[in-house]
Amino acid sequence: MLYQREVLDTPEWWRGLDEMIARERDANPGAVQTALIPVLHYVQDRFGYIPPKAVNHVAQALGVPTSYVCGVASFYSYFSMEPRGAYTVSVCQGTACFVRGAQAVLDEICRQLNVKPGETTPDMVFTVSDSARCLGACGQAPVMMIDDDVHAHVRPRDVQGILAQYTAKARHEMQLREELAEIDARSHHE
């Protein structure tokens, strides 16, 4: 997914977050902290990571120390404190996939993208996950995921073709976005 970070980072976006926090808080008035993980999911899903600004904001809204929010966010591998690429590529590291040769697929991805697991390509298109877990598609092992798309029975030689589809898509969308931003800027000007 291409996170529209610049679009998200607007006053309306933060108001949306506040409303979400308020809803969660009201649902469990006696135990406000239980809202924390749902709120972190909300931020992660929309931003693609949890920016420091959001950590502070959430801490204040829930009345817990910033360090507490950081502590929780860093405990769970699903949350990232660093910006991620437009697409997260992962190869399932579960047992069924391991037995069916997942390591060779991951090696090939890293070789193609020239990064190590856990790193993001310089053009911010791909992040290769280093902590991918079993997706429950073990019957189709080995599987690789690009965001929510699952590719089944992947062999190292399929990797290049699969990645190419997404590179093309990302380029296209980035270009569209730039054009939109230009149109936007021009109309503001007028």
Add this chain to the structure above:
Amino acid sequence: MTANETLSQLKQSAQPHLALEPERPQVLVGIATCANAAGARKTRDRLEQALESAGLADSVDLIQVGCVGRCSLEPLVELRMPGQPPRMYTEVDEERAEQIVRQDLEGGQPIPAWLLDEGATLGAEVSPNGHVAPGEINLFTRDWQHVDFFAQQLRIALRNVGRIDPESIDDYIAIGGYAALAKVLDGMTPDEVVQTMIASKLRGRGGAGFPTGLKWKFTRAEEATPKYIICNADEGDPGAFMDRSTLEGDPHSVLEAMMIAGFAIGAEQGYIYVRAEYPLAIRRLERAIEQARERGILGENVLGADFRFDIDLRLGAGAFVCGEETALIASIEGKRGMPRPRPPYPSVSGLWGQPTCINNVETLANIPAIILNGAEWFTGIGTESSKGTKVFALAGNVNNTGLVEVPMGVTLREIIFDLGGGVPEGREFKAAQTGGPSGGCLSAAYLDTPIDYDSLREAGAIMGSGGLIVMDDTSCMVDIAKFFLTFTQDESCGRCTPCREGTKRMLEILERITSGKGEDRDFERLQRLCDATARASLCGLGQTAANPVLSTLRHFRDEYVAHITDHSCPAHVCRSLLHYEVDAERCVGCGLCKRVCPVQCIVGNPREAHVITSEVCTACGACFEACKFDAIIRQ
């Protein structure tokens, strides 16, 4: 009005997508994570288009169902024609979808070669046999008893998965859903429900195998209120997908069971803790909860009775240890998911310090069937110590990957060879891994042991949640032990030292052994570390982390010896112990190996024997895989 009458009313106004005796053709497409990975969504779209262009869109129903469990043949499409036995098409890609619509639905010519039973029942008559009671005889038995894969199963927990549209509460109600809840609300006291569960001898399917009835009894006995029910849908065992399939295929059975549990122990609120890696299961659960609220099944007066119950979802965030019950509770409370010492057990002090009953998805899915059919029916299935059935997720190097539900006490051989179709490519069976990172690897010597909780434990493995990974001679057992230790070491929450340090030190030793630097003393060191970690760790993660090492040491000791003494890896997996060479006699100098080598360490002129520079070679094996003349020697 009784709950049963309320339910009957709901049933009358229900508009299920699936009819037991369809009056017009129905096309069922399995839409689940596994099926989608195989392209089922594309298949469904193509079917829709093809029906449209054939002008059949209004006379044929296209319906989504969960996964019937035959993963390696997905996408699966089932045709139900009025008055005919159902037929199931396998591996339906877009092309086949098109063809099925044209040839079978439009032209009335089924295509036997693509059918699961190769057309065994084509042309047979069906006698309408009315309603099917959940549990004993279910739709699977009725429709598919002539197909071995289903005939050898007994589907209780999975009774509806793949048979109904999981996004339609009306489908669930139509095949007898929520009848167990109505029975409990109308005619049973909470104590009677608890007694039934105790008498059924159902044991928890989440791993530990604790008797469910007792857990309910303890939580019921607590006086503090409020109390909570939690459904553990964290399914962290890598290689297991029973719970995912149940949630994706039959979410209401879990909701129904949670309400029954709530009634029995005196709770009004339930939480389902589901892992974030299961987006489709989350969506279907949300949908199910919403529909149950709309129908007055969840809420102030459950089925019109004087009983209040509601359910909320909580998402995991990628921490295996959160499957452990006390860590899971911490996570729902918005904390780091770290376990705490027990006692007090959650039944005494759980969520927010209140009495809490935690049950696994599969445990819960059994409950409506037990309530309807009675404890005696359930205890008639299984072995002396383990009653009922168990769902196994069959994966790894086995032909028929998928989900199977079998009575306790069948043998590994029956599961792997009869249901699973054996090991692919004529290779040899080496090991079966059960119980995930807490479990162990069993050798061929155990193929004929009847499996239940106790026999597996005696053999050094555990039942665990039901992941069953088959390994052939291409797996190195030391490498497998290392794989699991890498996992547990990574997932250890770090709270207690024995687990944090023990897993790390064991992993270091295994890394040494697999890189050819093992010593004879490592056996003793490993054994000591295993004992210490198992005995001193705080929670189940550390207490069982040594099992993969212990079981491979016990059943595959010769492989450790080969690594340590002979510096060789019999399965040719551990790279540091591998050496590649070109067989000059066989090499024709085609240059393929040179092209695939990622480190350019192969040299040679066209049509002359090539040479591998071993100092540069990373032993990746690319040349070995590529060579068409078997000219690469691996040692």
